[in-house]
Every structure is written in C-alpha cells, then in structure tokens.
Amino acid sequence: MPQSAEHVLDHFDLFRGPEYQQMLANKKKMFENPRDPAEVERVREWAKTPEYREKNFAREALTVNPAKACQPLGAVFAAVGFEQTIPFVHGSQGCVAYYRSHLSRHFKEPSSCVSSSMTEDAAVFGGLNNMIDGLANTYNMYKPKMIAVSTTCMAEVIGDDLNAFIKTSKEKGSVPAEYDVPFAHTPAFVGSHVTGYDNALKGIIEHFWDGKAGTTAKLERTANDKINFIGGFDGYTVGNMREVKRIFGLMGIDYTILADNSEVFDTPTDGEFRMYDGGTTLEEAADAINAKATISMQEYCTEKTLPLIAAHGQEVAAFNHPIGVSATDKFLMTLSRITGKPIPEELARERGRLVDAVADSSAHIHGKKFAIYGDPDLCLGLAGFLLELGAEPTHVLATNGSKAWAAKVQELFDSSPFGQNCHVYPGKDLWHMRSLLFTEPVDFLIGNTYGKYLERDTGTPLIRIGFPIFDRHHHHRYPVWGYQGGLNVLVWILDRIFESIDATTNVPAKSDYSFDIIR
C-alpha cells in the first residue's frame, strides 16, 4: 500500500506505484481490446511524416484542436468592461456556464453572467418570455447599471429579434423604459470570440451614441481633446490596461478606455466579493463620441467598431497587439501625433532599457526558429517582436485568421530578412500545427495552454503566451504592451530558452560540458 498519512501521495505519485501499474496493465490487456503496440507505434511514426501532413492539410470538413472560441465569449468579455454591467446571453444556458468557467479558469477570478435559459419550448415559440422574465430577474437581483445582451447559437438559429424583444420587455415593465440594455447578435457560426467582442462593443457604442435603439435623440458630436482606447479581447487585459493608463498618465493624455475590464478581472481578496468593479462608466461611454480619436490595440477585434466610430467623425487608428520596441514606438508616436503631446523622457528611458535588455540577451534568441499560434492580432504582435530580436517566426497560425490577416503577416515577413523563410497559416488548427512541427521543426513554440499537447508530442518547448492560460498562474497580471510589457515577453522567452539549455545539458559525464553557470 503506497498511500500514507504521514506523506500523502498525490495522483502523480500514487498511480506510479507497482500495485496500480500492475492493475492498469491488466485492465488494458484483458478488457480494453487494445491495438497491437507495434501498430500503434507504426501509426505514431506515420503521423509525423510529410505524407501524413499532406493528408492532414487536405482536410476540408474536420477541425481538430482549434485555437478559437465562439462569439458570445468575446461579448461577455467586452460587456464586463463597463461599470456595473452584467452580460445577459439570450439562448440556452449551458453556453453561459461554459463562458463563465472559461474566463474564471484563465483569470482565476469570478465571472458573472446570466442566461435567459431557453429550453425546448422556447425553440418552438421563440424566447420572448425568457427575455421578459430574465431581464426583470437580473435587474432586481443583481442591481446592474446596464444589462448587455448577446446571443447563443440557439437564439440565432431560431431567429430571435433582440431589438424587438428588448422593446417588448420594457413595455412589459421588466426594466424601466430608459434603462440601458444595449445588445448585439453574436452568432457562434460566424467568426470567433474576437468577432463577438467587436459586435458587443459596437452594440454598446451604437446604443449610447445613436439614440438607444430609437428611444432618444442621437448624440451630436462636439469634439474635445480626449482619446478613446480599446484593448480588444486580451488575456493580459489586467496588466495591459494598467500599463496603458500609466503611459497615458505620463504623457498627460486625457483618455477614455472603452470596455475596461482590468478591475473586474483582478479584484482583491479582502472579505468582500465584488461582482462589479471598475469599468468604463456609462457617462464616459456616451461622452466618448466627442473624443478626438479612437485607438484600437487589436485591428481584428474592432473591424466593425472602428468604422462605426470613424463614421462619427473621429480619427481612428488600429494596431496589432503591439509588442516590442518598434511596435511600441509606433503606438506612442501615433498617440503623440494625435494629441500633440510629446513623448516624455521617462518613456524614452524605458525604451532605452528595453533596447538594453535586448542587446544583452539577443545572442540567445538570434536565429532561433519559433512557431506561433493565437488570435490574429497577438500573432502579429509576437511575430513583429521576434523579427526585431533577430528570430524567425517560422510558422504563424491563427484558426480565426482571415486571408486579409494572412496577407498582413506576409507583409511583415517581407519587411525583414529574418522573415524570408516564414509562413502564415490562416484558418488552420493545432492538428495542422502538429504536422508542421514534425515536418519543419522549430526551436520553440509560443501559444496558449493547449500548446502543452504539442510540446509533449513533438518535444518543442512551449512558451505560454496567449489565451487561455489555465495551467500557469498570474501571468495575466503582467503587461505585454509598452516597453515594460516588451521586457516581460522578452524575459518569458529567455527563461524558457535557458531552462531548455539547462535541461539538455544536465547529465553528469555525458552532456554536462555546456551546463554553464554564466550565460
């Protein structure tokens, strides 16, 4: 009996004991009707070959291990960025349980969101009653300042009309007539979570700027000097928003963050549960129409939102999750150009420190090959940074990346000598990536938690950057934007490189000669 009270064995030690190993071997042999081990080995090897890769890339219907989620997740993420706002997802309730779990597992934070809990009868008769009751309940129970509505597949397939439903609910007294209930249709069979973010944010902005679904007059724009800032769907929202606010503060820029969820995803443990915390106030959301310009850090999260804003007469500028020196330079210079405020010496010094760090360490990164996957903008940001470190982003893959995105990535490759042998893969999944890693190996892989399966299968060391990160804690509290953020990313990459060198040079009398104490 291996278990002991003195030294309690966890699953990983417990099941390694001979009792369990014997038991599991018997189970397999006697009852599982296992495949011939030689056959398993043969297929395992075959799945590494160029031949398999060809078949794998010929897939037309099947998706295996995609790196994208569905629209409403992004809608929920955007909605909680507004003051005391609760996301209300119209449709079947299981989806909402999933969004909440997903966000909680990444941020290690509560995630509040309600569902209209549509069931079979609603599939037949429509979900109007669910909306009427649901809004009334949410309003009374959770006392939100705003309820932001989006939809699951179910409501979309049966064609529920949110605008009409919300109107009727208000007539039935679910919430006061003037109460803010912005909405967005977020069909999961179109786009991905970044599309849902875009739709939801656009819905909220439209609501405040364009007459609240025909119930009030549209706002007239009187331009002021403020800057609106949109982060996009971002696993690092907590750290990034704080960093951006600091930068705005240093530059003396008056700003409004649209959908600031950095507080609600980082509340303290002090005896109080804050269902709501921080967030863009509703007044700020409305007043944002008067801003001089709007900056989006993620072009592909704001493909509809930015044109809407531009149509109201503001200048808009979009970035691609800028990471590193030149991407941050561009971001700051754009801010400076738009606001007329100079970039302060303090930021110049931070820049200098990042360049200093790159100079100190780039020998360890230069020429290394990387595979990257993630959301489209993050891929661009990371690829750009790697190029300026002299590394090669050999494979860049986004399951939710479009052709236009791929062209943009190609343009980036073309701009650097280090991008010459790099390829972009729009719309592909992590099973494609597996073939790439076997047939065209790289030194490191950058991706989210699910990349650990690729690391295990192909032996490519994984650097966890992206969303979701479930199996490492607290990295979302660090920024990846700004020069400080670039420094964080540099350190994460370097740490993994050094760990990997140490791990392959640590066998005494065999591979110990490169086990250096100074690197």
Place this chain on the structure above:
Amino acid sequence: MSVSPTLSVAEIKDRNKALIEEVLKVYPEKTAKRRAKHLNVHQEGKPDCGVKSNIKSIPGVMTIRGCAYAGSKGVVWGPIKDMIHISHGPVGCGQYSWAARRNYYIGTTGIDTFVTMQFTSDFQEKDIVFGGDKKLAKIMDEIQELFPLNNGITVQSECPIGLIGDDIEAVSKAKSKEYDGKTIVPVRCEGFRGVSQSLGHHIANDAIRDWVFDKIAPDAAPRFEPTPYDVAIIGDYNIGGDAWSSRILLEEMGLRVIAQWSGDGSLAELEATPKAKLNVLHCYRSMNYISRHMEEKYGIPWCEYNFFGPSKIAESLRKIASYFDDKIKEGAEQVIAKYQPLMDAVIAKYRPRLEGKTVMLFVGGLRPRHVIGAYEDLGMEVVGTGYEFGHNDDYQRTAQHYVKDGTLIYDDVTGYEFEKFVEKIQPDLVGSGIKEKYVFQKMGVPFRQMHSWDYSGPYHGYDGFAIFARDMDMAINSPVWKMTKAPWKTEELPLLQAAE
C-alpha cells in the same frame, strides 16, 4: 468562524427559515414563488428534502447549471478513450469543454486514444443554412483517414443540430455500413433539451443502449472467459483517478472489474458489460438509466455504493460483497482490515484540525450527498447542500441517508442565493465548482472545487480519502485566510472600543 455550533437545532432551523425568507425578497413576485419551492430546511424523518427539482431554471437568475451536451459529451461519452467524439455544431461548446474535466486515462493520445482532443465540425453560416449532414459524412471519412486506430465515433449534437433538421442518424448508419459495421453513435444531446446536464446523461445512456448494446451480435464470442466475480464500475468518471482508486479495492476483495463507465473506459468495456454479474453504480444520477436497462434486459442486478470516506467505503464494500459468496465477503473484510491502520492514521492526523468545522456544498448529481460521510469521518458537519441537477430520487436518498435535521437545502441555487447563504451562515468551507470558487475565496471563505477536486484527487477509495483529508485541511487551515483583512483595518476596532 462558524456560528452554528453555538446554536441549537431549533435555532438553526429558525435562522435558516428566516434566511430563505430574506433571500426570496430580492425576486419579483412570480420568481420568488418559483424559487421558494427549491429552498427548504430539512426536517428529520421526512422522506425527501422538501424541495422541487429537475425543473427549468428561471431566466436571468444566474443558475450554475449547464446543458444536455455537457451531460453527454462532457460526462458520459467524453471519457470513452478509444472513440472519437465529434462536437457537432459551432466551435464553442467543444472548445470550452476541451479537457476541462479531469478524466484520467492511459493511451497514446491522437493515435489510439482521443480524450483530451477537441474534434469539432466548426459550423459556419452555410452549414446552418444548408444543413450539416454532408459535412458530417465527410468528417467521418477524414477521421478514418487521419485517425485509423479509432475504435468508434460519436456525434455529440450541439444546439443548432436539432433546430436545423439534420439527420445525423442517417449519416451515422450509412457511414457505419460503409466502414464494416463500425460503431458510430449519433447522440441527440442538443443543449436546449431538458433543463440541465441531466437529460444529457439520460440521452447518452439511451444512445449506448441503442447504438452499442443493440448492435452486439448475440452469438459473438466473448473476448474473455467469464467468471462468477465479474463486475462493472458504472458512473465513475475517473476524475483525478477516482475509478482507479476504487477498482483496486474491488479487485483486492476478489472481484474482477470487466468495465469502467466511463472514466478510462473503452468501447470494448461498454460492449462487455452485459456479461457482468453485478453492476456497481457510483453516480446514480448520470447512469441509473443504463443500469436499470441492463437489469431488465440482461438480468444484471445493480448496487449503489459510496467510496468517499472510510465509513461509507466499508459499508459499501460489505454491501457489494453481499451479492457474492463467502470468499468475496471475507475478501471485503480483509480489505477493510488492511486499510484500517491507514484510515486511523489519516483521521488521527487530520480530525483534530478539522473537528467541528462546517461545510456548505453545491455540486452535481451525486456528490452533494455522497461526500457527507467523508466529512463526518473527519468530524466535520455539512450544514447546507443542494444539487445542480438532482431529481427527487436524489433528494430522497439525501434525506433518508445523509443530511441532518435543520440542514439548509437549495436546489439549482442561484448565484445570489448561494452568496447570501454563505455570507450569513459563514461555514468554514464551501465545496462547489469553478464558477463559485473565486466568489467565496474573495469573501475570505475557504473553498474546494468538488467537481474537479481542485486539480487534486483521487478522492474515491481509501487512497483517495487520505488526499481528501489533506486537501480539506489545507483549504481550511491555510494561513492565507488570516491575511484577508489589512492589519490596520482590523486593529481599528479595539482602538475605537477602548476609546468609548
């Protein structure tokens, strides 16, 4: 921290009743009426807990429940390791449930084993408009080509499938024929069916009946020689290895486990189960259906058991043994005796640290009652419990065998209710899911996830109990809970009082 030990049962009942009245005030009238039926204070001697269950959740209240797809793909089918389970529909459902339940297994993932992979048809608008049957057929071909060692395929329907009128049964049949009678199982577990995960369990059970059992050739030679001691473990999902730390005990007492449903399970094991002499059923909620079916059709008796905590384990081992001869009965006694010293040591170590601590639970279909004995073995008391998707038969079992007089009962609890109950009762520990974890930890209340074992486990069996005890101690007695108040904020109080 706990307030209940100082109260009498009558006082506790009054407090709990008042608490229910208080939380109901927040609702609009119609909702208050509906929710009132799900909340109660348990009265000793009653046949059930006095709450309504397994009915629709109310819109907008923040139910903790999931859907039928979660019950089928996530719970019943997903762990069957040598089959490929297609999340059929848009990408989301499969993505959020990808490897999220810790159904441990052994196998070469991606080659002959597929549990921690996400196969999806990733529906696009054109699939919704024109139907997805052709795509599904093609997916099966691609699976056959790229994953040739799979032993079967299931189609786990997401919401849109049932709404757009796809005929996944026809596709499955045709493809099964094309691939020499390969097991291909269409499952109609669209999320809008039923009121929770529960109907998904039922639908998944029925799918095994119709598409696995009914396809077995009656004259097929068994893959192994039967023995009089063959049993199947039903309703153990091997979370953190639970089924393994259970299996070992059954084998040690002389039984032979021929199948695991469904944690670390395989198609061959499902197919072999009609040969069992006894089905031992852990999660009654999710697999009573198939157990009843096997009883009716194959005459296999089934026996519920509980492998949480030494008291229930011993009781269960004896109950299981009672279906067999003296050899097995003696075997059970030997197993109990063998582990007694370990159990004594675990209890001696942890009980003094946990004695008198109170717990509030809210879990799925089994654990809201099954773990109570394990807490009691550690001297702890469960003062509130409820089911996410239990039925009345669960509440009957709870009332008759588990909870104490005055226990607060909450069915399909809402976020608001749970928070208020915990705030007022101030238990020493809350056991629930990921969505609840951080809410209560923010409030300074120790918490353990009781679906995923908070990434620990196993908790089943004797080996698991040691881990369970260690984890509960770790949660409750962690030094972190002493730090939740800033010292300058707590120190203010005595200063003020002194000044008065």
